[in-house]
Amino acid sequence: MRIGSYELTLKKRETLAGWQAAVISTLAVVFALLLFSLVFVQAEANPLEAYKEIFDYAFFNPFGLPLTINRFIFLLLCACAFIIPIRAGLWNIGMTGQLYAGALSAFAVLFAFGVKGAKSAEYPGELIIPLMVVASMLGAVVVGTIAGYLKGKYNVNEIVVTMMLNFIMFWLVSFMIKDGGPFMNPGGRGESFELAKSLYAPLYKDVPFTVVLALGFALLLYWVFAKTKLGYQIRAYGQNPTAAEYAGISGVKISVLVFVLGAALAGLAGYHYFAAVPGVYKIARSYNFQGDLAFYGIICGLISQGNPIAAIPVALLFGGLTNGGRFVQGKLKLGFGIDYALLGVLMITLVAFQFFYRYQVVLVNTRKETPDE
Amino acid sequence: MLLDEIKRGDTVLEAQGITKRFPGVVANDKIDFEINAGEVHAILGENGAGKTTLMNILFGLYQPDEGELIVGGKAVKFKSPLDAIDLGIGMVHQHRKLVPAHTVIENIILGHPRAGTILNLKRAEEEITALSRKYGFKIDLRAKVWQISEGEKQLVEILKALYRGAKVLILDEPTSALTPIETEVLMESIKTMSNEDLAIVPFITHKLPIVLAISDRVTVLRRGKVVNRIKTSEATERSLAREMVGREVIFRVERKKVERGQPILEIENLSALSDKGVTAVDKMSFTIHEGEIFGIAGISGNGQRELVEVIAGLRKELEGKVTLDGRDITQASSLERWQAGIGYIPADRIDVGSIGEFSLIENLMMNYYFDEEFSRGGTLDYRKMRELTNEIIEEFSVATPGPETTAKSLSGGNLQKVILGRVLSRKPRLVIADLPSQGLDVGATEFVRNKLMEAKQEKAGVLLISEDLDEILSMSDWVAPVYEGVIMGILPGEAAKREDVGALMAGLELGGGAS
Numbered sequence: 034m035r036i037g038s039y040e041l042t043l044k045k046r047e048t049l050a051g052w053q054a055a056v057i058s059t060l061a062v063v064f065a066l067l068l069f070s071l072v073f074v075q076a077e078a079n080p081l082e083a084y085k086e087i088f089d090y091a092f093f094n095p096f097g098l099p100l101t102i103n104r105f106i107f108l109l110l111c112a113c114a115f116i117i118p119i120r121a122g123l124w125n126i127g128m129t130g131q132l133y134a135g136a137l138s139a140f141a142v143l144f145a146f147g148v149k150g151a152k153s154a155e156y157p158g159e160l161i162i163p164l165m166v167v168a169s170m171l172g173a174v175v176v177g178t179i180a181g182y183l184k185g186k187y188n189v190n191e192i193v194v195t196m197m198l199n200f201i202m203f204w205l206v207s208f209m210i211k212d213g214g215p216f217m218n219p220g221g222r223g224e225s226f227e228l229a230k231s232l233y234a235p236l237y238k239d240v241p242f243t244v245v246l247a248l249g250f251a252l253l254l255y256w257v258f259a260k261t262k263l264g265y266q267i268r269a270y271g272q273n274p275t276a277a278e279y280a281g282i283s284g285v286k287i288s289v290l291v292f293v294l295g296a297a298l299a300g301l302a303g304y305h306y307f308a309a310v311p312g313v314y315k316i317a318r319s320y321n322f323q324g325d326l327a328f329y330g331i332i333c334g335l336i337s338q339g340n341p342i343a344a345i346p347v348a349l350l351f352g353g354l355t356n357g358g359r360f361v362q363g364k365l366k367l368g369f370g371i372d373y374a375l376l377g378v379l380m381i382t383l384v385a386f387q388f389f390y391r392y393q394v395v396l397v398n399t400r401k402e403t404p405d406e
Numbered sequence: 407m408l409l410d411e412i413k414r415g416d417t418v419l420e421a422q423g424i425t426k427r428f429p430g431v432v433a434n435d436k437i438d439f440e441i442n443a444g445e446v447h448a449i450l451g452e453n454g455a456g457k458t459t460l461m462n463i464l465f466g467l468y469q470p471d472e473g474e475l476i477v478g479g480k481a482v483k484f485k486s487p488l489d490a491i492d493l494g495i496g497m498v499h500q501h502r503k504l505v506p507a508h509t510v511i512e513n514i515i516l517g518h519p520r521a522g523t524i525l526n527l528k529r530a531e532e533e534i535t536a537l538s539r540k541y542g543f544k545i546d547l548r549a550k551v552w553q554i555s556e557g558e559k560q561l562v563e564i565l566k567a568l569y570r571g572a573k574v575l576i577l578d579e580p581t582s583a584l585t586p587i588e589t590e591v592l593m594e595s596i597k598t599m600s601n602e603d604l605a606i607v608p609f610i611t612h613k614l615p616i617v618l619a620i621s622d623r624v625t626v627l628r629r630g631k632v633v634n635r636i637k638t639s640e641a642t643e644r645s646l647a648r649e650m651v652g653r654e655v656i657f658r659v660e661r662k663k664v665e666r667g668q669p670i671l672e673i674e675n676l677s678a679l680s681d682k683g684v685t686a687v688d689k690m691s692f693t694i695h696e697g698e699i700f701g702i703a704g705i706s707g708n709g710q711r712e713l714v715e716v717i718a719g720l721r722k723e724l725e726g727k728v729t730l731d732g733r734d735i736t737q738a739s740s741l742e743r744w745q746a747g748i749g750y751i752p753a754d755r756i757d758v759g760s761i762g763e764f765s766l767i768e769n770l771m772m773n774y775y776f777d778e779e780f781s782r783g784g785t786l787d788y789r790k791m792r793e794l795t796n797e798i799i800e801e802f803s804v805a806t807p808g809p810e811t812t813a814k815s816l817s818g819g820n821l822q823k824v825i826l827g828r829v830l831s832r833k834p835r836l837v838i839a840d841l842p843s844q845g846l847d848v849g850a851t852e853f854v855r856n857k858l859m860e861a862k863q864e865k866a867g868v869l870l871i872s873e874d875l876d877e878i879l880s881m882s883d884w885v886a887p888v889y890e891g892v893i894m895g896i897l898p899g900e901a902a903k904r905e906d907v908g909a910l911m912a913g914l915e916l917g918g919g920a921s
Contacts, residue, residue, distance in 0.1 A: 272763050
């Protein structure tokens with residue numbers, strides 16, 4: 034494109050610093066919001082007012098903020114569950130199934146201790162809660178390992194396996210909680226029994242302790258990838274499996290390992306949503322809502338390009354927008370699905386802007402090429 | 407087409423004062439070049455001398471910053487290779503750009519403007535047959551490309567350019583993937599084509615004998631400048647090498663005498679399958695001692711790759727035994743073999759030997775991450791690793807801005823130096839060097855051979871795999887020609903005759919019977 038004697042051209046980037054990626058992503062978010070204003074205008078809503086409502090509710094409202102934070106914890110764990118295998122070049126699409134397995138395992142611990150819905154009964158929480166956390170991770174690992182092992186040993190496509198396991202786990206949850214299932218609510222209703230109050234996860238200002246685990250794991254993961262032998266082996270395998278095998282890194286081990294670690298975090302996400310978020314404390318009839326939400330974890334992982342620290346703001350943004358978007362739809366009486374549309378536009382814009390990770394726009398003075406001297 | 411009316415001896419393509427700058431380098435600095443119809447004018451230069459840039463300018467992939475291209479007496483500007491093709495300039499890339507599942511004919515007419523939407527295969531076949539008869543190409547036009555050899559693929563690329571009406575043929579490293587016999591065939595074809603008034607411009611980094619054999623004139627590039635233009639009849643291999651590198655080059659590495667020590671690697675009755683499930687290594691037995699270079703001579707695809715992979719622990723053996731320093735390592739993992747003292751320099755530097763997106767530090771880590779010294783308690787010691795990287799960059803004279811540079815930005819020769827440095831700095835007991843100088847320029851080849859010779863002097867055993875008979879014969883203490891997975895004989899390096907090794911490599915038995 035020409036403007037006078039200047040020309041706008043694209044130049045390939047040699048390197049991309051962390052702050053540049055952050056600036057580009059921020060611009061992408063701004064651009065997406067501008068773009069989506071058109072939809073608000075078309076729906077006869079004032080975009081400024083709409084965005085104000087969304088962000089107010091998501092990040093400043095005493096009812097909205099805890100919801101946002103709980104979604105954020107969940108999404109961050111799911112994003113990390115996706116990030117670990119993707120750094121080894123493997124796609125974990127099975128956070129849904131893994132978190133169901135995690136939830137079932139946590140409830141199995143309750144079942145073993147005879148918790149069956151008497152809300153006021155006293156149980157030793159300091160023993161049972163840690164057991165539930167550990168069980169949720171282990172249960173998810175069992176499901177995740179299947180995909181990792183099949184991939185590593187027999188080169189069975191991990192996307193298909195994790196996807197299919199999602200279905201299996203979905204129906205297993207159904208079997209366990211619906212009428213006649215072992216985890217059935219004594220009152221029926223197609224949901225699981227509820228936690229006793231003494232087993233609610235410890236809260237700090239309405240936020241469960243799982244926030245510490247999620248943030249801790251994200252930071253830990255960053256360190257593992259940057260500094261440790263294990264992280265190096267995973268990254269080497271992800272970049273070039275043949276070269277990694279040449280260097281003595283076993284593909285089978287890496288495949289199993291990344292799915293074990295990833296699934297463990299997905300399992301924790303399952304514990305978080307079904308046993309730690311205030312107001313839930315059971316596997317509800319609509320448990321597929323949480324399962325579907327896990328897919329946003331994939332998006333967060335992709336947008337943050339496998340960087341667990343970058344996943345923190347991304348997960349927070351998506352946690353807030355899923356929440357505020359739904360709220361504004363009700364408040365301004367907008368059409369159904371406007372919250373999903375907003376997320377969709379945002380995702381596409383973020384991904385499209387990654388073009389600028391590889392290219393930069395430069396302004397060249399074409400006169401300079403023929404110097405006067 | 408401008409070049410339709412030319413006669414033998416007319417200048418068909420001319421470059422005047424071509425300059426092309428990239429950030430930080432002047433890749434081409436006022437380069438003049440010309441070629442006449444019926445002439446073979448080779449362009450010679452080391453990696454990084456500016457050959458690729460010049461080639462891309464001649465073919466319209468780059469536009470020069472300064473200077474002019476003149477085709478058939480008229481100044482032209484190429485916006486894209488399509489303009490170059492339309493004016494009669496054809497390009498044969500080093501890496502073949504053919505569709506393996508299609509036939510030769512289909513590949514030749516692919517992208518041809520006359521192919522249109524409905525294929526007239528019959529007419530195309532007639533025309534192409536006539537064309538290949540004219541230049542004496544022997545090629546089955548109906549064979550699928552995956553079935554034909556590298557040499558034949560090269561001819562297909564040439565035919566493709568000719569069928570598009572090329573009068574000037576640019577050949578990028580034309581013999582780099584060819585066996586000696588295929589090279590002969592290609593050289594013959596080049597002669598025929600130049601006799602038919604085509605202008606041919608081969609770009610060559612190494613293999614000076616080929617330049618001497620086929621070209622009429624040579625232009626030597628060094629650091630983006632023309633250092634000499636000379637009639638080939640007045641040049642020698644030595645003079646060309648000196649001009650390319652800028653100093654005297656010793657072609658033959660001096661074979662150092664080293665006392666033969668303990669056996670290091672013993673291979674007993676070893677067999678292995680290829681990826682396709684065919685026997686690739688067939689009951690091989692040999693022993694490598696300390697201070698010895700054991701050279702396996704053979705054309706690629708005769709089981710060398712599989713043999714090396716079995717020794718390195720990357721492929722399961724079918725039967726037989728591998729012993730390292732008296733210890734049976736047949737069942738050991740590749741990691742255990744690295745730790746036991748095997749150092750493997752793979753033939754494929756890009757897909758096996760390095761990780762393109764990783765920095766040089768992290769590439770060096772590939773052979774060090776498992777050492778206690780560099781990974782205490784599971785965390786990697788990047789500071790120590792950076793020091794080692796700097797040492798290796800220094801000692802192996804790797805041309806790079808620094809240890810943080812990615813491997814993919816290095817040239818082939820520099821990447822090989824990094825890999826060589828990485829493996830040899832471990833002071834391995836056994837060095838496996840698979841095609842160590844393949845594709846390297848003269849200077850780098852000399853360097854690699856000297857380093858292997860040093861390893862031998864330090865009492866390592868070296869397993870050298872090479873297609874280059876000169877390399878094998880000048881370096882090895884023992885020469886073992888292979889043919890279809892069988893070791894055809896083990897000859898003492900100093901006494902081995904070139905003809906004998908060549909015959910054994912081709913699967914012929916020697917009169918007296920091989921030992």
